[in-house]
Amino acid sequence: MLGHQRIISALRTAIQKDNVSHAYIFEGPDGVGKRATALKFASMLMCREDQFPCGECKSCQLYREASNPDFQEIIQKDKSISVEEIRNILKGLVIRPLYSDYKVIIINDADTMTIQAQNALLKSLEEPPPYVVFILTVQSLAAVAQTIRSRCQRILFNRLSHEDIMEIMESKYGPRQSDWEFIVSYADGVAGTALELAESPHSLELREEVLEFTSRLVSDRDADPFKFYETFEKNNDRVDYILHVILLYFRDLLIYKETGDTSLLINSDKKDMIIRNVELSFSHIIKCIQAVWDARRGLGNNANFQLAIEVMLMKIQKADNA
Numbered sequence: 001m002l003g004h005q006r007i008i009s010a011l012r013t014a015i016q017k018d019n020v021s022h023a024y025i026f027e028g029p030d031g032v033g034k035r036a037t038a039l040k041f042a043s044m045l046m047c048r049e050d051q052f053p054c055g056e057c058k059s060c061q062l063y064r065e066a067s068n069p070d071f072q073e074i075i076q077k078d079k080s081i082s083v084e085e086i087r088n089i090l091k092g093l094v095i096r097p098l099y100s101d102y103k104v105i106i107i108n109d110a111d112t113m114t115i116q117a118q119n120a121l122l123k124s125l126e127e128p129p130p131y132v133v134f135i136l137t138v139q140s141l142a143a144v145a146q147t148i149r150s151r152c153q154r155i156l157f158n159r160l161s162h163e164d165i166m167e168i169m170e171s172k173y174g175p176r177q178s179d180w181e182f183i184v185s186y187a188d189g190v191a192g193t194a195l196e197l198a199e200s201p202h203s204l205e206l207r208e209e210v211l212e213f214t215s216r217l218v219s220d221r222d223a224d225p226f227k228f229y230e231t232f233e234k235n236n237d238r239v240d241y242i243l244h245v246i247l248l249y250f251r252d253l254l255i256y257k258e259t260g261d262t263s264l265l266i267n268s269d270k271k272d273m274i275i276r277n278v279e280l281s282f283s284h285i286i287k288c289i290q291a292v293w294d295a296r297r298g299l300g301n302n303a304n305f306q307l308a309i310e311v312m313l314m315k316i317q318k319a320d321n322a
């Protein structure tokens with residue numbers, strides 16, 4: 001578990017000092033590591049050795065095999081978590097833990113619990129058996145009843161640093177790859193986004209296609225913007241991603257023009273494409289960025305998809321003489 005060491009060590013201290021709360025709310029953006037931390041905390045709570053989690057005791061073994069009866073987890077499947085799901089989980093709480101000192105219940109995406117589900121949970125939070133620990137994960141506290149919030153210790157998960165995410169990638173995939181600078185910048189502090197992107201060859205190929213096209217469109221009067229539109233049409237569920245890639249391209253071009261330093265580029269593995277267009281003026285590049293923002297705003301306001309994109313592509317191509 002990298003990236004949230006400070007939180008993990010505070011939770012470890014709470015266990016050592018026998019100062020564990022009955023309920024926690026882990027709050028933070030999707031993909032930032034709330035569930036991974038909750039699972040780690042659960043393994044620490046359920047191990048009975050001094051050096052926890054030992055990985056060897058009966059409780060640890062069963063937990064690893066996902067068959068420890070002292071542990072339960074709700075993973076949201078439908079749009080919301082229903083009262084039945086909560087009741088099912090609460091049913092067994094009166095039975096003391098079999099292998100551990102605690103019974104641990106993780107409710108992921110607890111901000112999607114229905115009102116009835118929240119009410120059912122509230123009863124257990126008001127009078128929890130002494131050995132029960134609830135861990136709720138939420139993106140935002142806004143959808144969680146005040147009565148529940150006030151009974152939980154809140155732990156805030158911030159976005160991770162660039163270096164933290166690089167370390168997580170290294171621990172998972174080995175030595176750094178040339179496109180990681182792009183992946184980590186795009187992920188913007190959310191490890192889950194970085195890992196998803198790293199494991200999506202299609203997204204990485206799409207990025208190359210978009211960079212190639214963009215670099216051609218700004219420099220080649222004969223490039224066909226309508227041909228570029230086909231890429232958008234084929235990937236219309238990834239339009240946010242494509243626009244983001246285009247913006248990062250122009251960002252790099254500005255940085256390189258200003259500093260001449262390729263080590264500052266997000267697309268450092270594609271520096272040839274960026275250097276190729278260093279002759280573009282600052283005002284030209286800024287007009288291109290403006291065109292992407294306009295398209296983004298238009299699409300956010302339900303503008304016609306094809307029109308918004310094609311207008312953007314033409315503006316990018318003609319930005320030098322506008």
Ligand SMILES: [Zn+2]
Pocket residue numbers: 046047048049052053054055056057058059060
């Ligand atoms: Zn153990």
